[in-house]
Amino acid sequence: MEIEGPQKYYRRFNKRQRVTHIMVILSFLLLALTGMTLKFAHMEWANWIARQLGGVKSAGNIHRFAAIITFAYFTFHLSTLFQLKKKSGLSLKEFLFGSNSLMFSKQDIRDFVSSMKWFFGKGPRPDYGRWTYWEKFDYMAVFWGVAVIGFSGLILWFPEFFTQFFPGWVINVAQIIHSDEALLATGFIFTVHFFNTPPPPPWKSIKKIVHGNIKNWWTLVN
């Protein structure tokens, strides 16, 4: 796409958030690659990847390394949230449910209904707030996903430790949850997030991701 005319940038993520997002991307890609290799161990490609990574043991180490990054950015993100709240001077309720918040609100339901109408040609395109409801889902999915996958992952990482408190079948459950939740996350990122959140095509989004800005390209093409 040729870029013409003046370009206008909107900063959506601050620096801490952008660093967090880059950590998410890096760790997620490593986790997805090594995790899917194990999940689909019976496939030829999984064998090939395992060999490229220096064997499944090494792939497991990469997976655990990326897990540490994940726990790190999760902690970092929680601290960012506290910092943001402190900076904004809002009460907890205002912070959580305000217009800039990623928490779901009644507006999202209205936006969804309007979107449906728009999709089926029964109404105009709704004017979404700062975050569309699917962007909020993206965030929430990652937030809770990290918690769920992270905890089940720890059980699988240290089964001897956790079975001091839980029965053995918890390992089986953790395996199901860890594996399926990961499949959900990976599938969602690659099929929905890549197309839905940044404007397509996805490979032109890298710069925007790094800068944290979204180019107002709709303006340009109109």
Next chain:
Amino acid sequence: MLLLGGINNLNAQSNEDCMMCHEDPDLTTIRNGKEVSVFVKANTLLKSVHSKLDCIYCHEDAAVEEFPHAEKLQPVNCGNCHDEAADKFNNGIHGTALRKNAPYAPHCYDCHGSHDIISSSFPESRTYKMNIPILCGNCHKEGAPVSRTYNLTEHNIVENYSQGIHGRGLYESGLFVTATCNDCHGNHLILPSSSSNSTVSTNKVASTCMKCHVRIEQTHKKVIKSELWEKEPGAVPSCTACHPPHKVEYQNIDKTISNKSCLKCHDKNASAGEFIVKQSGDTIRFDLTHLTGSVHYNIQCVKCHTEVSSELHRPCETVEKVDCSNCHIEVSNEYFGSGHGRGFIEKQADAPYCTDCHGTHATKSKVDESSSTYRAAIPQLCGSCHKEDGQANMLGHLKEVDAFSDYSQSTHGKGLTDKGLLVSAVCTDCHTTHHELKESDPLSSVHPTNMAATCAKCHKSIADAYEAGEHSISHSDGTLIYPTCSTCHTAHVISDIQGDKFMNEITNQCGLCHEKLAETYKETYHGKAYLLGYGKAARCSDCHGAHKILKVDNPDSEVGYKNIVKTCQQCHENANLAFTGYLTHATHNDNDILFWAFWGMTSLLIAVFGFFGLHTLFWLWKLKDRKNIIVVSINVSV
């Protein structure tokens, strides 16, 4: 006897009374129309065993009151005293003939003499051992009236006997212990060989010969099997079938044809390097140096090439294929029971015979390094037929097509060739040296029921562990398929268990039978890591054991409650009992929690992908229509 003697004394008729008349040399009587002398030489009787007896003791009807006695006396009945010998005589062919008044039928006195009868222990006696052939030969010699009158199956009896080993023993070596006529035919109960009771009948001749040749069973190599000889007479040739009666010779072939006469033609050097060409066009490639280097260097040609005929100008004209069983009887019997031997008997082309493995004239001992049957050379030897395009596959029914190549890659094969281990198993260790049979044959050393015992020849403790486990084929009642050593380790490609190759195959091997367990194993992280080539990932044998595998619910099994913690601790050092509650072969149907966890997660996936999939498609579709694109109002957050 004493009583009889007493009676005789009463009659008071003494020998002197008899001699009053019978000492006259001119005393004659008419018998059967002929004038015969009835003169009795006085001292003849004195030398006889009967010297103490009175005349009337034998000539009973001569004991009369008034002399002279009747003109015609009854013949003397020796049976009055010698009743046992007489019974036998009467049952024999001589006695039978005598009763029928058959011509030349012998009386007792024909053999033993009359008044001059002497004990057989005196050399002068007609029945003295050394005189027996002459005695019997009186009638049975060639040209004698008996052999002309009767249709006897044997001819030239005395001549043959004299030339045979027994006769020569008697006449040339003066052996008292050599066999004479009566040793084989009996003394009094002489029966024709056609009678089943005869000591020389086909059935009984062996036991007759064995009166002297007691251990012939053990030492005689040409007889097919010693026990058959005894138990089933007639099933194998009797002694006389090979050793003609009377003309029993030790080895007339040995005597008549020496190696020298064979080498006249067959020595390559002697015939200026030219091979002998048979009528069929085949050449006989005989090299004397082969024989001199062979284990048979001191064996005469004719010992193997037995069908030579000394009467022929070329004695070997009648020679057939060499029969090694002449000497190697036990091994040959094994061979004829083997797949190779059966093929040979059925005249299958390419069925290997003794010489195909052992060579012909150059046969060497298996301990000779240059031998084709030297231990280290065995795989090469068997492999020359049992390879992919080898003769063994020509018939197309062998389970193992490329045994040689497979074996060479195996831990046994590499042990032999790479490490030079002579103790490494070679073909014959598992398949036996001469009794090779297909796996499907219950007699085969590699039949499933015999497999463990065969491997146990080297791997004893492992075979014992296998027998103690649930997999042991001894538990089989025929309804289930039980694994044997080769099921997991294969027949020939047997890999080193330390190597990755074997361990990478093990789950497939267990999975051959335990299909579902193999599948669920692959769903676990153990299985997944293993699938991705992680050598240390727990595999079937790591938890269940390798050979002594017991059922999961058996407390003594590796995964039974007695051992499970220890088993897990092999890798998970801090494992406790709760840890072992992990369901290693879990499916989501194993319990409710797993069921709901699985379907909960699956529903979540379907819902999310369904919803957002459609949503994204609509979104992208709408964005294509650029008119719809409106600037998004975004509040910049710094």
